Amino acid sequence: MPAGLDAVTALKGKWASVTDRASLDHPAINVPAPDLLAVLGSLKQDHRFDMLVDISGVDWADRSKPRFTVVYHVFSTATHEYVRVAADCADDAAPEVPSATGLWPGADWHEREAFDMFGIRFTGHPDLRRILMWDGYPHFPLRKDFPLAGIETVLPDAEVVAETKTGAIAAPMMGGPFVAAPGQLNMSEAEPRAKDESWTERRPKPDV
Amino acid sequence: MPAEYAFPDSAAKTAHGEFETEKMSLSMGPSHPSTHGVLRIQMELDGEVVTKADPVVGYLHRGDEKIAENMTYNQFVPYTDRLDYLAPLANNMAYAIAVERLAKLEVPPRCQAIRVITAEMARISAHLLGLGAFGIDVGAWTVFLYSFTEREKLYKLFEELTGARFTTSYTRIGGVARDVPEGWTGRVDAFCEQFLPLLEEILNLLTRNRIFVDRAAGVGVISKEDAIAYGLTGPNLRACGVPLDLRKDKPYSGYEQYEFDVAVGTKGDGYDRYLVRGEEMRQSVRIIRQAIAKFPGGAWYAEDAKRIIAPPKSKVLTSMEELIQNFMIVTEGPLMPAGEVYFEAENPKGALGFYIVSKGGGVPWRLKIRAPSFCNLSILPKVCVGAMVSDVVSILGSLDFVMGECDR
Amino acid sequence: MGGRLSGCPTIEVSVGRKGRAKAKGRGRVKRNLRVPFSSIRTLFAERDKTFLRGLTRPVRWGGFCPNSTMVSANTELTYNSKIEGDVIVSRADSVINWIRSNSMWPMPMGLACCAIELMATAASRFDIARFGAEVMRFSPKQSDVMIVAGTVTYKMSSALRRIYDQMSEPKWVIAMGACASTGGMYRSYAVLQGVDRIVPVDVYVSGCPPRPEALLDALIKLQEKVKREPSASKLLSA
Numbered sequence: 058m059p060a061g062l063d064a065v066t067a068l069k070g071k072w073a074s075v076t077d078r079a080s081l082d083h084p085a086i087n088v089p090a091p092d093l094l095a096v097l098g099s100l101k102q103d104h105r106f107d108m109l110v111d112i113s114g115v116d117w118a119d120r121s122k123p124r125f126t127v128v129y130h131v132f133s134t135a136t137h138e139y140v141r142v143a144a145d146c147a148d149d150a151a152p153e154v155p156s157a158t159g160l161w162p163g164a165d166w167h168e169r170e171a172f173d174m175f176g177i178r179f180t181g182h183p184d185l186r187r188i189l190m191w192d193g194y195p196h197f198p199l200r201k202d203f204p205l206a207g208i209e210t211v212l213p214d215a216e217v218v219a220e221t222k223t224g225a226i227a228a229p230m231m232g233g234p235f236v237a238a239p240g241q242l243n244m245s246e247a248e249p250r251a252k253d254e255s256w257t258e259r260r261p262k263p264d265v
Numbered sequence: 266m267p268a269e270y271a272f273p274d275s276a277a278k279t280a281h282g283e284f285e286t287e288k289m290s291l292s293m294g295p296s297h298p299s300t301h302g303v304l305r306i307q308m309e310l311d312g313e314v315v316t317k318a319d320p321v322v323g324y325l326h327r328g329d330e331k332i333a334e335n336m337t338y339n340q341f342v343p344y345t346d347r348l349d350y351l352a353p354l355a356n357n358m359a360y361a362i363a364v365e366r367l368a369k370l371e372v373p374p375r376c377q378a379i380r381v382i383t384a385e386m387a388r389i390s391a392h393l394l395g396l397g398a399f400g401i402d403v404g405a406w407t408v409f410l411y412s413f414t415e416r417e418k419l420y421k422l423f424e425e426l427t428g429a430r431f432t433t434s435y436t437r438i439g440g441v442a443r444d445v446p447e448g449w450t451g452r453v454d455a456f457c458e459q460f461l462p463l464l465e466e467i468l469n470l471l472t473r474n475r476i477f478v479d480r481a482a483g484v485g486v487i488s489k490e491d492a493i494a495y496g497l498t499g500p501n502l503r504a505c506g507v508p509l510d511l512r513k514d515k516p517y518s519g520y521e522q523y524e525f526d527v528a529v530g531t532k533g534d535g536y537d538r539y540l541v542r543g544e545e546m547r548q549s550v551r552i553i554r555q556a557i558a559k560f561p562g563g564a565w566y567a568e569d570a571k572r573i574i575a576p577p578k579s580k581v582l583t584s585m586e587e588l589i590q591n592f593m594i595v596t597e598g599p600l601m602p603a604g605e606v607y608f609e610a611e612n613p614k615g616a617l618g619f620y621i622v623s624k625g626g627g628v629p630w631r632l633k634i635r636a637p638s639f640c641n642l643s644i645l646p647k648v649c650v651g652a653m654v655s656d657v658v659s660i661l662g663s664l665d666f667v668m669g670e671c672d673r
Numbered sequence: 674m675g676g677r678l679s680g681c682p683t684i685e686v687s688v689g690r691k692g693r694a695k696a697k698g699r700g701r702v703k704r705n706l707r708v709p710f711s712s713i714r715t716l717f718a719e720r721d722k723t724f725l726r727g728l729t730r731p732v733r734w735g736g737f738c739p740n741s742t743m744v745s746a747n748t749e750l751t752y753n754s755k756i757e758g759d760v761i762v763s764r765a766d767s768v769i770n771w772i773r774s775n776s777m778w779p780m781p782m783g784l785a786c787c788a789i790e791l792m793a794t795a796a797s798r799f800d801i802a803r804f805g806a807e808v809m810r811f812s813p814k815q816s817d818v819m820i821v822a823g824t825v826t827y828k829m830s831s832a833l834r835r836i837y838d839q840m841s842e843p844k845w846v847i848a849m850g851a852c853a854s855t856g857g858m859y860r861s862y863a864v865l866q867g868v869d870r871i872v873p874v875d876v877y878v879s880g881c882p883p884r885p886e887a888l889l890d891a892l893i894k895l896q897e898k899v900k901r902e903p904s905a906s907k908l909l910s911a
Contacts, residue, residue, distance in 0.1 A: 198863070
């Protein structure tokens with residue numbers, strides 16, 4: 058049996074809270090946040106999945122289950138296999154999972170990015186601050202309730218703002234984005250419709 | 266090469282006989298000739314030696330992942346071009362294969378061969394620029410100009426195939442945009458033939474150059490364990506001695522049919538990274554030639570994937586069924602099943618990964634781009650400590666990252 | 674000598690060897706505007722008509738109608754020059770603008786993919802050195818034109834504006850590419866929708882990325898724009 062499936066079976070045997078996750082390619086498991094570090098540690102030490110390739114946050118927005126999930130992908134340089142580990146954040150308003158920086162120092166930046174984009178806090182992270190947006194940015198861009206065009210914000214450099222009298226504006230979407238809602242197979246539902254955030258430089262954003 | 270520097274005692278001692286020093290804070294970038302794009306490194310210096318380095322990225326964060334949630338899969342292809350903008354065709358291919366994994370779609374052999382040829386040409390192009398930039402950083406202008414001459418020849422070939430010099434947007438989900446033009450593979454072969462001796466000439470400028478060796482050898486040494494712990498991939502990882510190459514270890518798009526070697530270094534310093542990239546270019550030429558020799562006939566897109574790839578225009582404009590198919594694919598996007606996939610391809614900079622969460626339909630729910638340069642840069646705080654400021658420049662050049670990818 | 678062009682500061686440039694000029698009793702440079710001799714001498718060949726033709730040819734407007742407040746009140750901007758033996762009498766404007774336009778040192782604000790095309794323009798095939806602009810100084814104090822090549826994000830915008838402020842006069846800006854001109858295809862929360870929101874732009878180049886020829890065309894247009902500037906009066910009044 059390939060090492061990935063072996064590992065998953067072993068983990069499920071050791072921790073009852075580890076369950077299978079639907080996946081189209083690699084073996085994947087769901088782990089609740091309290092057991093996450095133990096499971097990842099076991100994957101790293103016992104099953105030789107020594108490289109952490111990716112940490113991503115996912116915002117499910119309108120599902121009944123927990124809103125945020127943190128998905129880890131680990132890779133074994135020996136057997137060349139991936140395993141996906143997904144941990145749901147218990148609290149929707151203040152999502153939190155333990156930080157994997159103790160196991161892999163490379164997790165540092167990935168977790169900062171997940172914090173920057175989603176607002177997921179990683180307890181135990183040595184230096185959790187924004188990495189892609191500037192430090193004082195007040196929003197979490199990849200959340201589903203944040204519009205693609207952005208929200209008007211003041212730029213961090215006060216001198217430049219005073220000189221240029223500009224700030225971060227909501228990008229003019231010109232009636233777009235025109236995109237069909239994902240997952241709709243009904244033709245009339247699937248017609249691309251302008252999403253609510255559409256506004257142009259001539260027609261201001263309607264008050265929602 | 267950095268050695269133990271003994272500061273002359275007499276010069277530094279104050280009247281009280283004590284050595285007074287002060288740490289200086291220096292911000293290198295974001296607009297800097299040697300930071301390869303918009304990278305800012307906030308450094309703390311003790312004289313010329315770096316005691317703390319904190320890279321600040323995000324100056325090129327354009328919101329690609331949010332944009333992906335609002336675009337159909339085919340509409341997102343131009344954004345993948347601009348990730349690693351030195352090798353756009355390789356990014357296009359990685360993205361297309363990732364989405365095709367969602368649909369469990371296998372493209373025909375001709376399409377795979379075209380993708381392999383273009384990806385390897387993109388690899389040559391990216392490494393040439395990486396070497397050129399590294400050369401400029403340590404003071405060698407000629408390498409840059411020579412390598413750009415070769416890249417212009419590659420640009421001409423790309424333009425013939427795709428219509429654009431770079432930022433090609435060539436792949437589609439389920440195939441490529443168009444077939445290769447008449448005689449194109451012959452011209453690629455001719456390019457390869459004249460390229461190999463010129464490559465030796467370019468590398469000769471640096472490989473045994475005393476100044477270059479002094480600036481690159483022993484600088485920025487990364488150990489194997491560190492490289493794996495920080496998630497380094499690509500030539501940076503192979504230079505440390507880890508023989509991981511996704512083309513050989515997890516072959517995709519027909520790479521298993523081609524014979525090529527994987528360049529692996531020993532010491533993990535800047536000089537090894539340079540040598541690994543040079544060797545990779547030679548191996549790329551080898552792969553391209555094999556692919557051209559075996560170039561299969563047939564379709565360049567998956568003809569039976571009706572709801573994924575648009576049929577050719579001649580059929581669209583004459584037949585009703587193809588018209589409807591084209592309409593659905595353009596408006597709604599290629600119809601993908603619900604599920605999650607993660608796919609990594611061996612890009613010139615490292616392993617470019619796409620994690621796609623789909624709820625069905627033509628638009629992804631979440632698209633995470635795992636950028637090799639993001640992970641390669643995360644090792645900077647460790648590697649720069651103890652190096653001098655000019656060594657930092659050399660380390661940046663040897664790590665060869667691209668900010669478009671790092672920040673997305 | 675300066676009758677036709679009275680009212681404007683003129684310079685007299687003597688051509689030929691020192692001895693001859695001195696023998697003819699003319700001074701080398703008159704008035705208060707000096708130009709570096711060695712560079713002009715090589716170009717002011719005695720019987721070289723092409724340069725003089727350039728000086729005497731009226732400036733093409735090409736359909737572009739300038740705002741009258743942008744140019745000086747004296748709209749006779751033809752560079753009528755007079756040749757007397759070895760001396761060319763010309764308007765200060767023409768010489769200053771000619772010098773400025775043919776040695777535009779760019780400050781490459783190479784941010785993203787357009788920077789690669791900028792590098793390609795500087796490389797051998799498209800050779801920006803023909804236009805005197807190969808000196809890509811990353812130091813704002815030593816450069817004339819800032820070529821914003823690539824996407825400007827809000828995070829980067831303050832750095833860009835500060836660098837623009839540090840450039841010394843005269844300075845121009847070329848917005849290269851779609852992202853710099855209007856935000857390009859990145860209509861998102863993080864991208865500045867056009868660099869003209871923070872710096873005044875002289876030439877916009879469209880393309881994603883623009884071909885090197887397009888960038889050279891932009892440089893030529895900028896050179897023509899520079900040639901129309903009333904630089905002497907600006908220098909004297911500033």
